[in-house]
Structures are given as structure tokens and as C-alpha cells.
Ligand SMILES: NC(=O)c1ccc[n+]([C@@H]2O[C@H](COP(=O)([O-])OP(=O)(O)OC[C@H]3O[C@@H](n4cnc5c(N)ncnc54)[C@H](O)[C@@H]3O)[C@@H](O)[C@H]2O)c1
């Protein structure tokens with residue numbers, strides 16, 4: 460049996476992230492440490508349900524919880540008002556009360572949408588996150604951002620709701636298709652570029668699958684610190700959007716056919732090339748970032764035009780007034796926020812698509 464690592468996130472209220480093998484089998488007992496016996500609505504998708512739902516409901520019931528479950532069709536295309544509305548109606552039909560709980564079992568789509576449902580239902584009930592993708596393990600299950608997509612863009616309706624607990628069962632990663640594993644690698648490589656050259660270096664030979672626990676713990680540890688200092692994204696937390704201005708634009712331009720992690724990888728490669736071309740970096744970063752992404756099965760560019768991307772990006776929520784805040788890599792492990800006039804975004808993206 461592998462050992463379980465824990466990381467405390469000191470938000471108000473605080474919570475614990477547990478990382479290790481076998482956690483879904485013991486999730487009932489573990490959640491009893493933070494929840495009195497109550498009704499738990501497990502929200503999951505059509506791919507994850509046949510793999511892990513029974514394990515979770517069995518463990519929860521064994522620990523004295525009353526369990527119901529809702530399954531939606533897997534994929535980003537479900538992260539919308541229609542599915543959210545169906546989940547909320549389900550919670551009401553199951554008569555969940557303020558003292559009950561939602562459990563998000565799945566990847567980032569499930570976590571974001573079930574978290575948002577928990578944040579809206581009865582003006583907010585508790586939520587626990589049970590991430591099953593590398594992306595949700597290293598990033599989306601921690602930090603309390605929940606959302607759905609609108610036609611106007613990615614994650615445009617949402618709420619902040621810190622989970623009551625996060626149980627990250629690393630055994631789940633074994634059933635991930637390689638391209639879904641790669642989506643998580645993109646966010647972890649992003650974390651390396653933001654804060655930790657040695658984490659970035661773990662990805663440079665493309666053999667990460669061997670030790671995901673260490674990567675997850677380092678990414679969660681970094682994100683927890685940022686979120687503790689800036690829970691509502693007034694300042695420092697914006698750094699976590701590295702690669703996301705162009706990434707979200709790529710997702711939107713593709714009609715959400717390109718997954719988030721792949722889009723973020725391309726967005727990271729583009730902004731690294733722009734930053735270097737415009738003389739904003741302290742050392743060359745673009746070739747090293749692109750090589751690392753490619754080693755991990757991720758794209759390093761996009762076929763969408765700079766015009767299409769700039770237009771899509773400017774409909775996005777990160778635009779405030781006449782400026783847009785970009786995250787610029789200075790070197791591997793150090794990034795900074797840079798406010799630029801919206802009119803400059805197009806030439807900046809253009810610089811990143813060339814070369
Ligand atoms: N809230 C945040 O802070 C935050 C951060 C980063 C990303 N996100 C969001 O996360 C979403 C992307 O998350 P994702 O990449 O996990 O996508 P996802 O939830 O769609 O999962 C990807 C695919 O993998 C399947 N899957 C999940 N677990 C599996 C397993 N163990 N074995 C086999 N298949 C499995 C899913 O059914 C799905 O088809 C995006 O919507 C993005 O906006 C949110």
C-alpha cells in the first residue's frame with residue numbers, strides 16, 4: 460500500500476488535500492473526519508462512472524452516508540447551463556439540505572461544474588473533490604474556482620467555493636488515455652515555468668508517468684500557497700493563468716474540440732515565443748518550453764490566426780477596461796504579470812505564432 464501525503468490549504472475554512480493510492484476505497488471513512496453523516500450526491504461523468512462510481516458509493520455507504528449519484532455525458536461540451544440546471548434539479552429532487560454535500564468524482568469538467576452546482580444550490584452547500592485526471596489532481600480540484608462555459612467564452616459563469624476536502628487517488632491515473640494524461644502534464648509544466656525549474660525538469664525527458672505523486676504534491680503545494688495569499692484572484696493568483704489567454708482562445712475557436720490542457724500547452728508555447736521575441740525574457744525560454752511540451756505529447760502551436768485568437772481572447776473575462784493582464788515567463792521558474800493595452804494583444808500573439 461502506498462503512503463498518503465497530505466497538504467493543508469489555509470483558506471477560510473481550511474481543508475486538506477490527500478494524495479496517494481487507494482483513496483477512493485477509503486473515501487467514506489476519510490470524509491467522516493470532516494463531515495457528519497449526511498446525504499452525499501456524487502456527480503460524475505459517463506466515462507468515470509463505470510470505472511469508479513461503485514467504489515465511491517460503496518465506501519460512502521459503508522461509512523454511514525446516504526448516497527445518490529448523477530451521471531452526465533463526459534466532455535467539455537457538457538460544461539454548460541443545460542447540465543448545470545439538470546444537476547441542480549437532481550439535488551432538489553433528492554431533497555439535499557444545507558447540511559448535505561456534493562462529491563465531484565472525475566476530471567476538471569466534473570469538478571468545476573459539480574462545484575458550481577454546490578455553490579449555487581440553496582445558496583451554497585459543501586463540496587468534496589475526488590479528482591480522477593492528472594489535470595484535476597495537479598490543478599482544478601484545489602483552489603475553489605468553479606465554473607461553466609458560456610457561448611461568449613470559457614468559465615464565464617462561476618463562483619468561488621473551497622472544497623471541504625480533496626482526495627486524490629493516484630491509482631485512477633492508470634486508466635487515463637495518454638492524451639488525457641498529457642492535459643495534466645501541461646498544467647504541471649505551467650507550474651514548473653511559474654515557480655520551479657526542478658519540477659519543469661522532471662518533464663523534460665517525457666517519462667513522468669513513473670512518479671505522479673511527487674508532481675501532484677509539488678503542484679498542489681505551490682497552488683495552495685498562491686490561493687492562501689490571494690483566494691479571489693485580485694493579484695498574485697493571476698499568475699496561474701500563464702498560457703491561458705491564448706489557451707482559452709484556442710479552446711473557444713475550436714468549439715471546445717481541443718481539450719483544455721492541449722490548448723494551454725499551445726498557449727504557453729505562444730506566449731513564451733512572444734515574450735522572447737519582444738525582449739521581455741531574461742534568458743531564452745521558448746525553445747526549451749516547446750521541447751518539453753512536445754516530449755510530453757503536447758502541441759506547441761496552433762493553426763488559428765492571430766486575428767481569430769485575439770478576437771476570442773478579448774471577449775474573455777480577463778479583459779478589464781482598456782488593458783489585459785498577461786503572464787510573462789522571465790525564465791524557467793520565474794514569471795511576472797504584465798498589463799498591456801488590448802490593442803497590443805494582436806501583435807503580441809502574432810509575434811508568438813511566428814518563428
Ligand atoms: N477550477 C480550476 O481551477 C481549473 C483549473 C484548470 C482547469 N480547469 C478546467 O478543467 C477542465 C479540464 O479538466 P480535465 O482535463 O480533467 O477534463 P475532463 O474532466 O473532461 O476529463 C477528461 C476526460 O477523461 C475522462 N476521465 C476522467 N478520469 C478518468 C480516468 N481516471 N480514467 C479514464 N478516463 C478518465 C473524462 O471522462 C473525460 O472524458 C476544463 O474545463 C478546465 O477549464 C479548472
Ligand SMILES: [Zn+2]
Nearest residue numbers: 646703719723
Ligand atoms: Zn488551466
